[in-house]
Amino acid sequence: MKTLRKALSWIAFFLVAALILGFLMEIVNRGTAAASSVYDEFYPIIEKINRSAPIMAEPGVRLDGASIDRSTGIRYRYTLTELYPEQFDPQTALQNRSKMREQVARDSCNHPDMAPAIRAGVTFVHDYHDAHGERYVTITVDQRTCERAGYM
Structure with a gap:
């Protein structure tokens, strides 16, 4: 449970923000507005992530890789290496997933980069898998997510 809480607060940004901070600032400074152009700019970063993966983002959280699909977005694959679903009853697991969605959306939508x-x-x-490699939760953050949550 402690690892999951820690993952909630750091997972989306500790690694991702560090990898794309400078890149996003360059996009903003150039005023790039077309999503397709923005996606094009991410290819070198995705390649770098995949060459370095797996990367321990923090204890218990491993970034396994990333990809770009213009129809679905920039996808990051994580493993929560200390999360074993048998540790939780279904209701607790559901609550944990809900908290993760809220945290990642809030942090993404409010992150200056x-x-x-x-x-x-x-x-x-963001695709998160448990220690057995089974999908635990998938969190999608886009403009609609941010608008519905009142962040944009």
Whole structure:
């Protein structure tokens, strides 16, 4: 449970923000508004992530890789290496997933470097898997997510 809480507060941004901070600032400074242009700019970063993966973003959280699909967005694949679903009853697991969605959306939509990319049409998809490799939760953050939550 402690690892999951820690993941909630750091997972989306500790690694991702560090990898794309400079890149996103360049996009914002150039005023790039077309989502397709923004996606094009991410290819070198995705390649770098995949060459380095797996990367321990923090204890218990491993970034396994990333990809771009213009129809679904920029997808990051994580493993919560200390999360074993048998540790939780179904109701607790459901609550944990809900908290993760809220945290990742809030942090993404309010992050000074990710928000401009989201406004430009970029969709970020975060796939989290448990220690057994089974999908635990998928979190999609796009402009609609931010608008519905009142962040944009």
